Amino acid sequence: MDLSYGDEYEALRGELRQFLTRSWPLQGEEAKLGFPEQAALFRKRATEAGYLNRSIPKRYGGSEQPADVLTAQVIREEFGRAKAPGEARGIGTMMLVPTLLERGEEWQKEKWIPGSISGEITWCQGYSEPGSGSDLASLKTRGELVGDEWVINGQKIWTSGAQRADFMFCLTRTEPDAPKHAGISYLLIDMKQPGVDVRPLKQMTGGATFNEVFLNDVRAPADWIVGKRGEGWIVSRTTLKHERNSIGAATQTSVIFTALVRLAQRVEKNGAPAIRDPVVRQRLATLEGYVRAHQYSGYYQLTRDSKGESAGLIPLMNKLIGTTISQEAGKIGYDLVGEDALLAAGERTLGLMPKGNQGWVAQFMSSLGGSIAGGTANIQRNIIAERGLGLPRDAAADRSAGK
Amino acid sequence: MNFDLSEEQLLLQETVGQFVANECPPTRLRELFDADDGFDSVLWKGMIELGLGGITLPDEFGGAGLEMLDLAVVSEVLGHACAPGPFVPHSLAGLAIALGGSDEQKQRWLPRLASGETLGTVAICESGDRWQLEEWALAADGTLTGEKLHVPFASNADLLVVGVAGGGLVLVERDSTGVSVEEIDGADRTRRLFRVTFDGASCEPLPEGVAAAPRLRDAGLVLLAADAFGAARRLVDMSVEYAQTREQFGVTIGHFQALKHQLANMAVEVEPCRGLYWYAAHAFDHVAEEAERSAALAKSHITDRAMQVARDAVEAHGGIGFTWECDVQIWFKRVMFDRAFLGAPAFHRERAAQLAGW
Numbered sequence: 184m185d186l187s188y189g190d191e192y193e194a195l196r197g198e199l200r201q202f203l204t205r206s207w208p209l210q211g212e213e214a215k216l217g218f219p220e221q222a223a224l225f226r227k228r229a230t231e232a233g234y235l236n237r238s239i240p241k242r243y244g245g246s247e248q249p250a251d252v253l254t255a256q257v258i259r260e261e262f263g264r265a266k267a268p269g270e271a272r273g274i275g276t277m278m279l280v281p282t283l284l285e286r287g288e289e290w291q292k293e294k295w296i297p298g299s300i301s302g303e304i305t306w307c308q309g310y311s312e313p314g315s316g317s318d319l320a321s322l323k324t325r326g327e328l329v330g331d332e333w334v335i336n337g338q339k340i341w342t343s344g345a346q347r348a349d350f351m352f353c354l355t356r357t358e359p360d361a362p363k364h365a366g367i368s369y370l371l372i373d374m375k376q377p378g379v380d381v382r383p384l385k386q387m388t389g390g391a392t393f394n395e396v397f398l399n400d401v402r403a404p405a406d407w408i409v410g411k412r413g414e415g416w417i418v419s420r421t422t423l424k425h426e427r428n429s430i431g432a433a434t435q436t437s438v439i440f441t442a443l444v445r446l447a448q449r450v451e452k453n454g455a456p457a458i459r460d461p462v463v464r465q466r467l468a469t470l471e472g473y474v475r476a477h478q479y480s481g482y483y484q485l486t487r488d489s490k491g492e493s494a495g496l497i498p499l500m501n502k503l504i505g506t507t508i509s510q511e512a513g514k515i516g517y518d519l520v521g522e523d524a525l526l527a528a529g530e531r532t533l534g535l536m537p538k539g540n541q542g543w544v545a546q547f548m549s550s551l552g553g554s555i556a557g558g559t560a561n562i563q564r565n566i567i568a569e570r571g572l573g574l575p576r577d578a579a580a581d582r583s584a585g586k
Numbered sequence: 587m588n589f590d591l592s593e594e595q596l597l598l599q600e601t602v603g604q605f606v607a608n609e610c611p612p613t614r615l616r617e618l619f620d621a622d623d624g625f626d627s628v629l630w631k632g633m634i635e636l637g638l639g640g641i642t643l644p645d646e647f648g649g650a651g652l653e654m655l656d657l658a659v660v661s662e663v664l665g666h667a668c669a670p671g672p673f674v675p676h677s678l679a680g681l682a683i684a685l686g687g688s689d690e691q692k693q694r695w696l697p698r699l700a701s702g703e704t705l706g707t708v709a710i711c712e713s714g715d716r717w718q719l720e721e722w723a724l725a726a727d728g729t730l731t732g733e734k735l736h737v738p739f740a741s742n743a744d745l746l747v748v749g750v751a752g753g754g755l756v757l758v759e760r761d762s763t764g765v766s767v768e769e770i771d772g773a774d775r776t777r778r779l780f781r782v783t784f785d786g787a788s789c790e791p792l793p794e795g796v797a798a799a800p801r802l803r804d805a806g807l808v809l810l811a812a813d814a815f816g817a818a819r820r821l822v823d824m825s826v827e828y829a830q831t832r833e834q835f836g837v838t839i840g841h842f843q844a845l846k847h848q849l850a851n852m853a854v855e856v857e858p859c860r861g862l863y864w865y866a867a868h869a870f871d872h873v874a875e876e877a878e879r880s881a882a883l884a885k886s887h888i889t890d891r892a893m894q895v896a897r898d899a900v901e902a903h904g905g906i907g908f909t910w911e912c913d914v915q916i917w918f919k920r921v922m923f924d925r926a927f928l929g930a931p932a933f934h935r936e937r938a939a940q941l942a943g944w
């Protein structure tokens with residue numbers, strides 16, 4: 184094990200600081216652009232310099248750098264210090280891009296990856312349907328090939344970000360006669376077309392980030408399919424693997440933990456800063472145990488991945504661990520805000536620190552989404568038990584799969 | 587031993603339960619939850635007609651002369667139905683005057699509170715999570731100047747019972763000069779909260795206010811515990827019902843042992859709490875030396891259990907549980923209120939420990 188930030192990394196830090204001083208914030212005419220345009224411009228430059236999108240080949244707009252945990256860490260630190268935009272976040276970069284890299288056609292990669300990583304193209308994930316959540320493979324949205332186009336009809340639900348998305352990666356039943364899992368295809372759909380009807384759903388926090396999406400004779404060119412017909416389920420599992428891989432989850436929990444410590448320093452309990460309270464200290468330090476364990480497991484996993492080796496059970500556990508941490512952070516934070524625990528949830532922007540006391544009320548509620556979205560906590564436990572520990576599959580799930 | 591409710595108490599619960607089921611079904615509840623003005627005067631009038639305005643107030647002042655347990659079992663039913671309205675603060679205001687008021691104050695206010703002619707509420711919290719009588723800093727020297735937070739239904743109330751420095755209580759008429767109210771963006775929209783600002787407002791002390799204030803607190807803790815118990819029971823029922831209707835993998839999700847055990851755990855957390863609040867309510871009137879501590883323990887234990895059960899209920903409902911449209915969130919926020927109002931569980935657990943001499 185070598186964790187030193189040797190000379191090499193300190194040199195990198197120097198370079199990064201020079202680059203960032205030159206490049207962010209944007210100057211002159213460029214500074215007048217809207218934030219998304221500024222961020223996209225900056226990301227392109229930072230990628231050309233080799234600092235962002237390091238795992239993505241140059242021909243798709245990445246910087247194609249060797250994987251290195253410490254380099255990535257130093258870059259994150261320096262970008263954070265300069266408040267410069269990091270890699271574009273979202274379901275597109277987290278799930279679609281890795282899936283295209285692994286399963287997409289050459290032209291698909293060229294068409295979609297560059298815009299997705301610069302943040303110019305945004306995606307939504309059209310998987311869940313009203314009748315198909317945990318049992319996703321029972322989905323009913325139909326896709327029929329008519330001439331050289333897919334014609335898609337059905338309804339998706341809980342689709343995060345659909346109101347802003349340019350495209351949807353959508354699981355669609357294209358082979359109605361095939362067994363459940365084998366009848367699904369992974370289609371890409373342009374959201375800006377007639378027949379796509381997006382209706383926001385209000386969440387318990389009061390915000391509306393997910394939606395119902397009605398697809399009514401929606402069209403997609405015949406070759407906007409990732410993998411072959413009927414391979415959509417397998418293709419989508421690649422995506423899920425990437426979701427669980429994301430080291431971002433550990434970064435996210437660190438961000439929340441840092442915010443929680445700051446909250447404990449800011450608010451008072453029994454006339455002294457809450458951080459001095461023995462119970463608060465115990466709760467924070469217990470949580471930090473989970474947070475650090477999660478973070479170092481992320482480093483381990485990344486290191487193993489880069490060597491093409493397995494990190495054992497860890498990849499299967501990331502999601503559940505992340506959920507547990509963010510819920511516990513929400514509960515501790517909620518307990519720290521005193522009488523503001525009576526207030527409605529404030530805004531809670533994913534990936535950012537909760538803001539103010541009402542931000543912590545929001546964290547208390549929105550952290551519940553973690554045990555539902557992307558496969559419920561029970562489904563995660565099934566995955567850990569079945570795929571990780573080798574226990575038998577659930578009988579009902581087997582039956583409904585036609586086995 | 588007879589550790590059970592009386593026939594009369596069961597009948598009271600049934601009557602109130604039927605009334606709120608008819609007058610405030612989930613459709614009406616949702617309307618009120620989403621409305622700008624969350625006070626339903628018709629629903630409140632109906633509750634008053636059932637005699638809920640003065641359950642523990644003495645007969646001679648138009649009350650029913652009953653006990654804390656009778657009041658608490660009603661609170662449970664209202665929590666179960668998530669009935670919007672000022673039942674808890676109104677009951678506490680009456681109780682404060684009955685326990686701490688002069689004869690003249692009693693004669694003046696109690697009949698009106700019992701008959702609903704006057705709506706009462708309590709102004710307890712001060713900024714900095716200061717709910718406790720020892721912490722009140724609002725000085726009453728003939729008049730009041732300062733602020734109270736989280737006063738339920740202050741804009742609808744006629745009479746405020748206000749906790750003041752020294753641990754006493756004073757009466758303030760809401761429409762007197764120097765009293766202004768402003769709504770707070772509260773989570774629980776079935777019990778609207780207000781900031782009340784006093785600017786030289788005239789007030790009238792309750793002569794026995796210092797003795798009444800701790801009783802007011804204990805009564806409040808019991809009523810919140812009962813409300814949370816009712817709400818938690820409902821959350822368990824909603825989750826069980828959902829598990830029996832929602833299908834995944836070709837069966838209702840209640841078939842999955844993981845979920846079954848989660849639901850069983852929720853029930854195990856909630857059901858035994860019944861006795862805890864009953865005992866606290868009973869002790870309030872009959873076991874003086876245990877009244878204070880039982881109330882603290884009931885409030886801290888039950889509202890904490892209920893909060894976790896509310897979180898579990900969201901999870902058991904999957905995506906729909908996370909929406910505004912799903913009723914779970916309404917009960918979830920009801921429990922948030924019960925848990926935070928009058929001070930968080932941790933605070934009352936510490937009190938319980940101290941009261942035990944630990």
Ligand SMILES: Cc1cc2nc3c(=O)[nH]c(=O)nc-3n(C[C@H](O)[C@H](O)[C@H](O)COP(=O)(O)OP(=O)(O)OC[C@H]3O[C@@H](n4cnc5c(N)ncnc54)[C@H](O)[C@@H]3O)c2cc1C
Pocket residue numbers: 307308309310311312313314315316317318340341342343344393552555556557558559560561562565577580832834835839842843844845901902903904905906908
């Ligand atoms: C905030 C948020 C964002 C989301 N974003 C998206 C998105 O962008 N795109 C998208 O496609 N979907 C999205 N989802 C949907 C999410 O993936 C589903 O909600 C989830 O898969 C659960 O499905 P369901 O809601 O139908 O619940 P159900 O599957 O009906 O589950 C209900 C309950 O039953 C339990 N259960 C079900 N099956 C089993 C079993 N076999 N064993 C034990 N317990 C079981 C569950 O754990 C849960 O407690 C989002 C959800 C949330 C909350």
